[in-house]
Amino acid sequence: MNIKRRLLAFMLLATALVSCNGNMQEQELKSPDGKIAITINIENDQPAYHVNFNGKSVIKSSTLGFDFTNMPAIKAGWEIVSVKQTNNNSKWEMPWGEKRVVEDNFNQLIVALVEKQAPNRKMNLVFKAYNDGIGFRYEFPEQEAMKELLIAEENTEFNLTGDHKVWWIPGDWDIYEHLYHTTKFSEIDATKLRGHASLAQTSIPNNAVNTPVSMKTEEGIYLSFHEANLTDYSGMTLKVDTTNMKMVSTLVGSERTKYKVKRSLPFHTPWRTIQIAEKAGDLIQSDLIVNLNEPNKIGDVSYFKPMKYVGIWWDMHLGTKTWDKASGKHGATTEYAKELIDFASENNIGGILVEGWNTGWEHWIGFEDREGVFDFVTAYDDYNLPEVVRYGKEKGVELIMHHETSAAPRTYDQQLDTAYHLMNKLGIHSVKTGYVGKLIPKGEYHHGQWMVNHYRRALEMGAKYKVAINAHEPIKATGLRRTYPNAISREGLRGQEFNAWSSDGGNPAEHLPIVAFTRMLAGPIDYTPGVFNIKLKPHKANNQVNTTLAHQLALYVVLNSPIQMVPDLIENYKGHPAFQFIRDVVVNWEQTKVLNGEIGDFVTIARQDRASDNWFVGAISDENARDMSIKFDFLPEGKKYQAILYLDGEKAHWDKNPTDYKIEKKTVDINSILDLHLAAGGGAAISLIEIK
Numbered sequence: 110m111n112i113k114r115r116l117l118a119f120m121l122l123a124t125a126l127v128s129c130n131g132n133m134q135e136q137e138l139k140s141p142d143g144k145i146a147i148t149i150n151i152e153n154d155q156p157a158y159h160v161n162f163n164g165k166s167v168i169k170s171s172t173l174g175f176d177f178t179n180m181p182a183i184k185a186g187w188e189i190v191s192v193k194q195t196n197n198n199s200k201w202e203m204p205w206g207e208k209r210v211v212e213d214n215f216n217q218l219i220v221a222l223v224e225k226q227a228p229n230r231k232m233n234l235v236f237k238a239y240n241d242g243i244g245f246r247y248e249f250p251e252q253e254a255m256k257e258l259l260i261a262e263e264n265t266e267f268n269l270t271g272d273h274k275v276w277w278i279p280g281d282w283d284i285y286e287h288l289y290h291t292t293k294f295s296e297i298d299a300t301k302l303r304g305h306a307s308l309a310q311t312s313i314p315n316n317a318v319n320t321p322v323s324m325k326t327e328e329g330i331y332l333s334f335h336e337a338n339l340t341d342y343s344g345m346t347l348k349v350d351t352t353n354m355k356m357v358s359t360l361v362g363s364e365r366t367k368y369k370v371k372r373s374l375p376f377h378t379p380w381r382t383i384q385i386a387e388k389a390g391d392l393i394q395s396d397l398i399v400n401l402n403e404p405n406k407i408g409d410v411s412y413f414k415p416m417k418y419v420g421i422w423w424d425m426h427l428g429t430k431t432w433d434k435a436s437g438k439h440g441a442t443t444e445y446a447k448e449l450i451d452f453a454s455e456n457n458i459g460g461i462l463v464e465g466w467n468t469g470w471e472h473w474i475g476f477e478d479r480e481g482v483f484d485f486v487t488a489y490d491d492y493n494l495p496e497v498v499r500y501g502k503e504k505g506v507e508l509i510m511h512h513e514t515s516a517a518p519r520t521y522d523q524q525l526d527t528a529y530h531l532m533n534k535l536g537i538h539s540v541k542t543g544y545v546g547k548l549i550p551k552g553e554y555h556h557g558q559w560m561v562n563h564y565r566r567a568l569e570m571g572a573k574y575k576v577a578i579n580a581h582e583p584i585k586a587t588g589l590r591r592t593y594p595n596a597i598s599r600e601g602l603r604g605q606e607f608n609a610w611s612s613d614g615g616n617p618a619e620h621l622p623i624v625a626f627t628r629m630l631a632g633p634i635d636y637t638p639g640v641f642n643i644k645l646k647p648h649k650a651n652n653q654v655n656t657t658l659a660h661q662l663a664l665y666v667v668l669n670s671p672i673q674m675v676p677d678l679i680e681n682y683k684g685h686p687a688f689q690f691i692r693d694v695v696v697n698w699e700q701t702k703v704l705n706g707e708i709g710d711f712v713t714i715a716r717q718d719r720a721s722d723n724w725f726v727g728a729i730s731d732e733n734a735r736d737m738s739i740k741f742d743f744l745p746e747g748k749k750y751q752a753i754l755y756l757d758g759e760k761a762h763w764d765k766n767p768t769d770y771k772i773e774k775k776t777v778d779i780n781s782i783l784d785l786h787l788a789a790g791g792g793a794a795i796s797l798i799e800i801k
């Protein structure tokens with residue numbers, strides 16, 4: 110140990126001792142930069158915490174506790190008996206993702222609490238303070254007084270300092286595919302969103318929101334609440350108390366049990382997280398959620414190659430083809446797959462997804478008993494699976510498997526081993542899974558502990574067979590991609606598909622400018638950007654995409670995902686000059702910089718290709734047109750770039766003229782500043798290719 114390190118170690122020890130010498134019942138933990146200060150104390154005899162940022166309160170005193178069905182609640186009557194502070198400043202690498210190197214720099218405080226009266230139960234609170242936010246969790250050490258906990262409710266409070274502006278979706282126990290609402294905290298009413306016509310499953314029992322939920326305070330501070338490392342536990346929604354301006358955790362339950370979570374001791378809960386930022390864009394740049402997860406435990410995942418992919422998919426959402434064969438319009442044929450493989454291989458696209466390839470689709474939607482219906486190894490007779498794989502390999506395009514479980518996860522569980530074994534045998538390394546519909550067994554919800562454990566089994570089985578998973582109707586992302594980097598992407602939001610068939614006008618232009626600061630903080634998104642036939646003519650008279658074409662292009666950079674679909678019918682891409690951007694753009698990044706943004710209004714993100722010095726920039730706007738200046742100071746010193754700009758045309762407008770675009774070319778370097786005009790619902794996509 111060198112002198113400096115020794116001194117540092119001594120100083121840390123000193124801090125730990127000092128805090129022990131003070132009032133044991135009030136502890137403080139600061140972030141490495143000192144801006145965030147968390148106090149953990151006993152408030153009205155109950156464990157509590159509050160948070161300051163730059164010396165001002167951002168979370169007022171908030172109590173912590175639990176209700177159980179098998180023992181008295183954890184509430185009053187606890188005291189702090191010891192504390193231990195440590196710190197960490199290290200780096201780790203993402204095997205794929207929005208950046209290669211992640212800094213993991215935090216101070217941690219473990220606060221040991223004991224119940225003052227018999228049975229003297231023990232519980233630890235672990236707090237971590239980062240420069241970009243905080244995380245805390247409950248730990249239940251092995252002890253005589255409790256062996257197994259049946260948790261009826263977790264009562265973690267988040268007591269707000271004012272009536273913040275909030276971007277929220279309802280705390281649905283079954284689906285996250287809601288539009289975001291922008292209201293004051295006091296105006297949140299999730300219960301009025303019950304029973305949406307375009308959702309195959311939905312359950313909104315409380316006036317609660319799902320996470321990540323983001324807010325802006327009067328003082329202009331940005332907060333986002335979520336959870337990290339959701340393992341063997343129920344998803345957390347946040348109940349909204351509009352009178353007292355606070356949120357309280359409400360776990361997703363099950364109709365089959367009185368409790369919501371069952372665990373044997375020792376165990377710990379997921380992290381409850383609060384991202385705190387002075388600029389909206391810093392929420393996107395935050396690594397809090399992944400940092401609060403454990404390191405990779407499945408080893409090398411180089412079998413998964415980040416890629417763009419085409420699919421036999423949009424056809425079904427437009428209604429030109431079907432998943433099932435009986436209709437006579439079957440999409441998944443060997444012939445059509447080969448046509449798409451040819452297109453992909455000619456256009457720098459690495460994958461092809463084929464939906465509707467396996468038997469069972471005749472009994473998909475609307476059938477009560479979907480148990481045992483889908484078969485994940487048997488193809489329809491007009492689809493030759495090994496031949497499609499072989500042809501793809503010849504052309505350098507890999508097949509992405511598709512497993513729609515129709516929310517019958519027990520059927521899927523039974524076949525997981527066989528299905529992934531088949532994939533492994535054929536050399537197929539990724540699968541899109543789906544869980545559309547009300548869950549079987551009846552009484553379970555998509556976001557409860559039972560399903561959290563199902564989704565995990567799929568990831569573990571996937572790791573065994575070198576299979577990466579892109580789940581639709583998933584459990585929310587909580588940063589587990591760090592531990593299981595075969596968790597590549599997921600849906601878990603209102604995707605592009607709603608533009609093809611929803612009865613409520615589709616996704617408004619502000620959708621992605623909100624998603625970038627909410628859902629995207631959780632992890633990669635399989636949104637399927639890049640629809641060129643914006644009005645969906647002649648297939649859909651009453652539906653359309655509500656953005657310009659340039660906005661669609663920009664999404665390839667704005668949205669973070671190591672897989673990005675190129676979803677439109679290939680006839681809409683062939684010969685289109687703007688398609689060059691999709692050909693060029695990559696999906697795996699060395700670094701990411703958010704250049705500007707306001708939640709729900711606009712955002713501009715620059716990302717550097719992981720394999721070269723090339724950069725890509727994407728800017729998107731909501732329903733308002735706007736002008737902005739982009740500084741290219743993220744470029745390396747001394748290098749010149751050819752910028753190809755895909756911009757909204759003079760007359761572009763998301764509704765009146767969505768396909769008006771123009772392409773410009775410029776030479777830029779680190780000193781360049783460009784003025785951009787984004788149309789209403791518009792965007793700008795820029796590729797920056799190094800001039801060598």
Ligand code: NOJ
Nearest residue numbers: 464513543545581600606
């Ligand atoms: C819903 C998914 O989001 C969609 O992408 C898929 O095509 C259908 N389920 C069928 O699995």
Ligand code: CA
Nearest residue numbers: 619709710731
């Ligand atoms: Ca707006």
